[in-house]
Each structure stands twice: as structure tokens, then as C-alpha cells.
Amino acid sequence: MAERDAGCQALEARLRRWEDGQALRGLLMRGWRALDHRDWDAWIAHWAEDAVFEFGPWGETRGRRAIRERVEEAEADYPTMQHHILNLHVEVEGDRATGIGYMWFVAVTAPGRTGTPYAMGGPYDWEFRRGADGRWLVTRQRLGLWWTSGEDTGDRFAAPPGAAGGLTP
DSSP: HHHHHHHHHHHHHHHHHHHHHHHHHHHHHHHHHHHHHTTTHHHHHTEEEEEOOOOOOTTEEHHHHHHHHHHHHHHTTEEEEEEEEEEEEEEEEETTTEEEEEEEEEEESSSSSTTEEEEEEEEEEEOOOTTTTOOEEEEEEEEEOOOOSSSOOTTTTTTTTOOOOOOOO
């Protein structure tokens, strides 16, 4: 009987980690799709109040409100955007989790189908925690900038002179 109980407990733990992993993937997919639709409230709701956002060219931004303002301002000039998360992997340990993936961001720099596309890519590195209500929240996001293509009108994502792109390969 004890072996059966231990087996059931192990299975329940594996199922819980799988469900948490699915919840984290869903959080990122819903949140980053909200960016494409400029639904800033939906996007920032996935972040903890004390979250930290690190982006190679910008350095570090602390706090949910400051993160929203920084990203909303940077993406204001792009009429159409697509935020892609590639090769996503999450690891769950209790009420904490980490994730890695790659960003592929594509935006149109002028209204209409003939606008010039701007693209960039690099690695994501996330930290999450489960909130008191059971929902997962982003507590830290590190995003490196490894490449760009096209013109970043307004230099919204440009690195200050001498700054590194972050999360070196």
C-alpha cells in the first residue's frame, strides 16, 4: 500500500509540474499576443508589482508601472507588431519557475501593407512566481538583442553607445 501511495504522490507531482508548465506557456502566449493588440492592461497583468525587465539596449527597468510605460512608449510608433516566442522551455519547482526561449519581433514601420518591416531577435530568460491567488506572474525577464534587420524608425530599440546587447551567446 505504501508503494502505491508513493507512486500516486509521484504521479500527482509530475501532473502538477506539467499543469504549471502549461499555465506558464499560456501566460506567455496570451501576454505577448496582447502586446500585438496593444492591450497593455492584459499584458502587464502577467507581471508582478516588483518585476524587473532587463533588455540589452535599455538596461534594467524596475516595477510593473515603469515596465509598462517603457515598452508602451517604445512600441508606439509601430502600427503592426508580432511578438514571437520560439524554443520555449520552462522548469517548475514548487511556487517558482524559470523559462528560456528566443524572441523574434517583427514590426511594420509605416501604416499599410507596404510599410518597411523591422525585425530583431535574441534570447529570453524568465523567472516566475506563483501569486497568493495561485496565478503565475513574471518576476524577471532578461531579453538580449543579438540581431536586427530593417530600420528601427525612431531608434526605439537602439543601444546607447558602447552598450552590449545582453545575454551573450
